[in-house]
Amino acid sequence: SYKLHYRSTISHNALGKPHHRGMAVYSSELWDEIRGKLSMFPGGSVNLVKQESGIAVLTVNNPDRMNAFSGTMMLELQDRVSQLENWKEGKGLIVHGAGGTFCSGSDLNAVRAISNPQDGMKMCMFMQDTLTRLLRLPLISVALVEGRALGGGAELTTACDFRLMTPSSEIQFVHKHMGLVPGWGGAARLVRIVGSQGALKLLAAALKVDSALAERIGLSDGVVATGAGTALAEAEHWLGDFTRGPAPVIQAIKKVALSGRERPLEDALRKEKEVFGTVWGGSANLEALARKSKHK
Numbered sequence: 001s002y003k004l005h006y007r008s009t010i011s012h013n014a015l016g017k018p019h020h021r022g023m024a025v026y027s028s029e030l031w032d033e034i035r036g037k038l039s040m041f042p043g044g045s046v047n048l049v050k051q052e053s054g055i056a057v058l059t060v061n062n063p064d065r066m067n068a069f070s071g072t073m074m075l076e077l078q079d080r081v082s083q084l085e086n087w088k089e090g091k092g093l094i095v096h097g098a099g100g101t102f103c104s105g106s107d108l109n110a111v112r113a114i115s116n117p118q119d120g121m122k123m124c125m126f127m128q129d130t131l132t133r134l135l136r137l138p139l140i141s142v143a144l145v146e147g148r149a150l151g152g153g154a155e156l157t158t159a160c161d162f163r164l165m166t167p168s169s170e171i172q173f174v175h176k177h178m179g180l181v182p183g184w185g186g187a188a189r190l191v192r193i194v195g196s197q198g199a200l201k202l203l204a205a206a207l208k209v210d211s212a213l214a215e216r217i218g219l220s221d222g223v224v225a226t227g228a229g230t231a232l233a234e235a236e237h238w239l240g241d242f243t244r245g246p247a248p249v250i251q252a253i254k255k256v257a258l259s260g261r262e263r264p265l266e267d268a269l270r271k272e273k274e275v276f277g278t279v280w281g282g283s284a285n286l287e288a289l290a291r292k293s294k295h296k
């Protein structure tokens with residue numbers, strides 16, 4: 001049986017080094033074994049560029065396989081999340097795919113090779129843990145969906161605070177067609193985004209959700225234009241409205257919104273007090289008081 005712990009303060013990155021800002025779901029005792037298994041399925045990469053603006057771009061890069069996740073990409077994703085957990089200057093994150101499409105889920109070649117229940121459970125736990133930590137980053141995150149987001153790719157979109165789509169893009173939880181249910185935490189998160197009725201419909205019909213439907217049901221937060229570099233530039237512009245300001249304040253806003261979303265009320269109130277204490281009397285607060293700001 002696997003140990004669950006929801007409030008870890010110490011977890012490990014892909015290289016096995018401990019870090020202290022983690023928000024892991026499972027105990028890291030089993031990670032060495034899981035890492036060994038995943039490292040047997042190479043291909044593609046997960047690239048991270050941290051920009052001076054405080055917005056980082058994470059690229060799922062395996063275009064020959066429609067950006068499907070190989071085993072080593074799962075390891076790299078965990079490592080990138082660890083780097084972002086420790087990025088003090090960070091404010092925002094855009095997650096997108098290379099070559100004009102988002103992600104087609106797990107690499108079916110790897111899936112075929114590890115189709116036994118034990119390995120499936122390990123992969124499931126590993127990705128649940130990584131994507132939970134992604135969602136809990138103190139950064140405002142947006143998934144930019146161009147082309148297709150299928151299966152685990154659709155689940156990845158739900159591990160961001162927001163989703164933006166190009167007009168012809170689609171999100172589809174195809175799991176039912178594969179004889180599966182989401183296993184990367186996508187069902188639990190989808191219910192929180194579109195409600196239980198909406199999630200049940202999307203999962204049970206394996207509905208192709210285009211950009212118009214996604215916006216109508218609250219799965220998408222807006223449409224951006226297609227074109228080489230255009231969608232990414234538009235996503236950065238969109239995110240800029242939410243990340244303007246000092247990093248400690250933006251990170252504090254994400255933390256209070258996150259605790260309100262995840263914790264019972266009294267616990268969330270305590271967390272809000274704790275975060276409030278980190279910005280009250282801080283430099284941004286004192287500068288605003290000195291400016292005698294008016295909010296007309």
Ligand SMILES: CCCC(=O)SCCNC(=O)CCNC(=O)[C@H](O)C(C)(C)COP(=O)(O)OP(=O)(O)OC[C@H]1O[C@@H](n2cnc3c(N)ncnc32)[C@H](O)[C@@H]1OP(=O)(O)O
Pocket residue numbers: 064065066068104105106107108109148150151152153174175178180181182183184
């Ligand atoms: C808990 C996680 C659950 C999961 O994620 S299960 C995986 C769910 N995903 C899938 O089933 C995706 C299956 N693929 C497709 O439906 C189609 O390939 C897709 C993405 C709609 C793209 O269609 P097209 O534009 O017609 O392109 P295509 O089929 O020729 O694909 C181009 C090359 O990419 C490959 N590919 C696409 N998705 C893949 C995947 N998930 N794993 C491994 N390889 C994958 C595809 O086999 C093809 O390769 P090749 O050119 O035949 O060598």
